[in-house]
Structure formats: C-alpha cells, structure tokens
Amino acid sequence: MFQDTTVRGSCQPGFCIVEIARKISDLARKNGPEEPGIAPCHEHFFPELVDKSDGVCIPFVWYLAKHTIRAIMAKRVGRQQLLEKAIALFRAKGYSATSIDDVVRACGITKGSLYYHFEGKEDLALAAMAAVHSYFDEHVFSLLPAGGAPSTADLTRFNDAIEEFFVLHPDGCLLANLSLEAGVASAVFGNEIRQFFTDWQACYQRAFARRYPPRTAASMAADALAVVQGCVLMQRINGNIAPLQRQHRRLVELMAAGKPTRRPPA
DSSP states (O other): OBOSSOBOOTTSTTOOHHHHHHHHHHHHHHHSOSOOOOOSSGGGSOGGGEETTTTEEHHHHHHHHHHHHHHHHHTTSOHHHHHHHHHHHHHHHOTTTOOHHHHHHHHTOOHHHHHHHOSSHHHHHHHHHHHHHHHHHHHTGGGSOTTSOOOHHHHHHHHHHHHHHHHHOTTOOHHHHHHHHHOTTOTTTHHHHHHHHHHHHHHHHHHHTTTSOHHHHHHHHHHHHHHHHHHHHHHHHHOOOHHHHHHHHHHHHHHHHSOOOSSOOO
16 A cells, blocks of 8 residues: 555555554654644645655645544543543642643543533533532442431441542542632532532431431531531641541541430431
8 A cells, every 4th residue: 555655545445544644653753743734835745755646745644644543532532531530630620720621631532522522611510510429429428328227337337438539539529629619609510519518418417317306416417517528628738538537436426425316317
C-alpha cells in the first residue's frame, strides 16, 4: 500500500486508517512538526509528502487519521467513566476551577464526546452529585434503612462505610464542598445538596430513635451530622482521619447509653 513517502490508493479497498496514522506519524517526525495541520498556503505543507498521482496531502490525511482514531477511542469512554473523572476533579478543584477542558483532557476524549452524554458543565455537575448520592444510598444509607430497627452494630457498620469512603476519597465530600462554594441557596445545586444531607441525618435519627425520645433523637442526629462533616473537612485539610474515627465511636457510645424504645421508629 505504501511507498517511501506517499500514500497511494487511500480510497481503494483495504485502506487502513490505523496504518495511515502510523506511517504518517513516522514521516512527520522526520520531516516537520508533530501535527502539521491544514493550511491553504504551501509553505505549511511538506512537498515530499504529497502523492503526485492523486494530489493527496499527507498532513491532511494524518490529521484526519488522528482525529478519526480519537473519535473511535472516545466511544469507549462511557457516561460512568466521565462521571468518575468529573467527580474526582470537582471534589479536588471545586466546581468553578474545573473546566470542561479539564474533564475531556482527563478522559482523553473530545468535547463532542462529552456533550453526547451531558449538555454542559452544570448538567455534568448535577449528574456527579446524583451519582455520589446514589452510591451513599446503596452502600451507606442502606445500612440504617427506614422502617428497620437499627442496633449499635448497625451504626458501627454505617460508620465504617463512611470511614472507608473517605479514606479512598481524601478530598472530602463532593456535596459538602459544593455547598461551601455555591451555597445551598443555589438554584442549580441547592435541592440536591439539601436532600443528600437530609437523607444522611435521617440515618442518625433512626439509630438514636431506638433509644431516645423523637425530639431528642432529632437533635442528636443534627449534631452528629455536623460533627462528622467537620471531621471530614479537617481530614481534607490535614489528612488525619483519626478525629472522624473517634467521633464515630462516640456516636455508638451515645446510642448504647440510651434506653431502648418499645417499638422501632417508623
């Protein structure tokens, strides 16, 4: 198919875009810049890389091959992978400091591939928040389910799941970070932030309601959430999870110190 410096029959059967890209990449390294680009002026072309038989300009074919391969590879990056990268970036850098360019660069895709899944940065952030909420619903909040009769062992497992999550994600809680940046009054993010922490607090309330009057359990749950979030924030600052672990032990002790109620909370 190939001669020394030409690409012949690029439209003939058997044309292989991967082989084209490999050949042209070698030629580009020998003859000029890594990405020649496309320009109407001849000084931007490599005359020795032009196929005289059909006038195909190698830089154009190389550019086409590169972006075709990139588009093919981009299809392999699914919505979930995009979300995982976006969550990590939003958590570490914040919403304002994270650009769409940051996300596509981290994924190795084009903007078009991202916009296939998400309308824009706001839509991506909302999906990221929903994904974190869904994870907690499935793996953390479910350990103290509504309508159950949680024990101190259940609360311990709940606490352990939280610790495990923040050991793996030391940049903190995505929704708490966004609440500090955007505020719960945000028309875009406020509802999701409030609902996430309402669900978290309800878990503590169900645990304490097993052994304390409803109003006391509600107050204890609000305090527990505030203390735990403070520990998560401090872990992000100084990298020390020990305060969170101590507070978790304290919550179990508080639950154990109460007197069991006759019926489990609704």
